[in-house]
Amino acid sequence: MARSSSYPPELRCRAVRMVAEVLGDYPNESAALRAVAQKLGIGSAEPLRHWGRQDQVDFGQRPGTTMEESAQIKAMKKEIAELKRASEILKAAASFFAAELDRPHLSS
Incomplete structure (x- = not known):
């Protein structure tokens, strides 16, 4: 089981929405993740990548828990x-x- 995030749920939701909104402005997902992470003051793009994947699972777009x-x-x-x-x-x-x-x- 993963440890709980030190980022508030509101920030996580906002970050996932921002990545989805700016995805077309960047050559790939990694670049969009890095840009949003930098804008929000998140040290790395990995938490955003994880939040996005979990969001997809939660909405039935990806298998998982x-x-x-x-x-x-x-x-x-x-x-x-x-x-x-x-x-x-x-x-x-x-x-x-x-x-x-x-x-x-x-x-x-």
């Missing part, structure tokens, strides 16, 4: 981890109580 699907997967993994912890606690409690029932008790 959408941002929504990634968020769902992350939430499910967290829930599974919590369920595993709860299950371990319940197993330990069941073992404890089973041992208590098997132990002979002194009657008063």
Whole structure:
């Protein structure tokens, strides 16, 4: 799973739109990406390239995992981890109580 971006979502959306708008003004996509990155003060064109690819995935223009699907997967993994912890606690409690029932008790 990729790390979260230090750039705000609004900047990412704006950058993707800008690249799409100026693409025809440059000889290739890389040149357009570099120009927009420079205009927006982004150190490299690679984040813009990634945002554009993710945008295409999110809109069904390219195969891959959408941002929504990634968020769902992350939430499910967290829930599974919590369920595993709860299950371990319940197993330990069941073992404890089973041992208590098997132990002979002194009657008063």
